[in-house]
Amino acid sequence: MSVLIKLRDFANLPEAEQEVKNFILKYPKRVLEMTTAEIAQETYTSSATVVRLCKRIGVGGFNKLKLLIAKENEVFDNMNLEILDTTTINKNDTEHEIIDKITNIDLKSIEETRVLVDIHQLHEVVELIRKAYILDFFGVGSSHVVALDATYKFMRVGKNIANYALYDRQYVQAVNADADHLGIIFSYSGETKEMVEIAKILRQKGIKVVAVTCSIGSSLSKASDYNLTVSSKETIFRSGAMSSRISSLYIVDLLYALYCRADYERAAEMINKTRIGG
Structure with a gap:
């Protein structure tokens, strides 16, 4: 890292x-x-x-x-990475300038997240996903969008998934989880109070918790067993939400690809069976 x-x-x-x-x-x-x-x-x-x-x-x-x-x-x-580089959309930017800025920040966010990837920890999380009977995905706001992407991907290869949009249902989801579950929590800041509470509930029940966040040393990081860190590059009016979503989706893609590789023939068969449309 x-x-x-x-x-x-x-x-x-x-x-x-x-x-x-x-x-x-x-x-x-x-x-x-x-x-x-x-x-x-x-x-x-x-x-x-x-x-x-x-x-x-x-x-x-x-x-x-x-x-x-x-x-x-x-x-x-x-x-060509700048540690403090930011990308801000200005009022007078042309369409071409905005396209170039967004393309650049998305590419840099992925490149930076690649630098952050801890391959050993990524391998351990994939093994946990393989062994878990049920994957519990958690996230609010834009982080829930990432959780939905993870839900769809892993459903296609036959994993049992629990994922709810509203926090009260996520809370019940955590309280009812048992040793057959694995909790994966998405939070850009790592300080979302509800997600930190979810992590604490799961760990008190002896359930492994994986945090996907940009904030090392955050409350969520401290409350989790594994931390997959994503880029926190700032963009759009000096907010990191866009880049964090792109880099979080990148982490989901890595987990999904590595999981499929571990049982390649079965995963390929399941993906073909669950393909909709052409």
């Missing part, structure tokens, strides 16, 4: 650590030539704050962070 993207998407940091985070993201190449004391001076914090941030994101220390950033700077340059 990209340490720069992980740093960018880490939620709920103390104010001082947030200042250090913002500085590192703004000057990732300059940071390589600096000490913790120099960063502390630039951010009006302390060397201890810099070290605490490194530990919080799972990096042993500042020197290790610099090594990881040095490697990623080259990768990001080769992929």
Whole structure:
């Protein structure tokens, strides 16, 4: 997983650590030539704050962070990715400009999510999907749209699915779940109160929970067993909702493709049987 993207998407940091985070993201190449004391001076914090941030994101220390950033700077340059890049639709944009902007942000969101993919964790989630008798998909708002896409895909290959639009029904769905179920929760922010509550209910019942969210360190991430992280690039009036939907759908496609590969002949047969129209 990209340490720069992980740093960018880490939620709920103390104010001082947030200042250090913002500085590192703004000057990732300059940071390589600096000490913790120099960063502390630039951010009006302390060397201890810099070290605490490194530990919080799972990096042993500042020197290790610099090594990881040095490697990623080259990768990001080769992929033409900007860690703080945003795409905003302006009032006077032409149709061609809007088409180019949306195409660019969708492509970059997928490319960035690819960098974030933890293949080992993705494999474990696919195995959980294979073993689960019932898949419970949860999400509200635009995240529910992603849950619907996942529902249709996995229904086509014979999985039993539970997915409801209204929260009261999702709540009952979680309360009634048992060990034969697997909970997969979609939430862009990772802070949707209802989804965090769903995750807690499922885990209290001993049911594995998978979160698909852009917010590392969010309440939902902490309440889940597995976290599949998606891009949080900002777009459209500085809101990340569009890019998160695209990257979340990308994660669903990965899970679906890997699941089908595991039982290829059967999956192909089921897809052919459930094809509607031409």
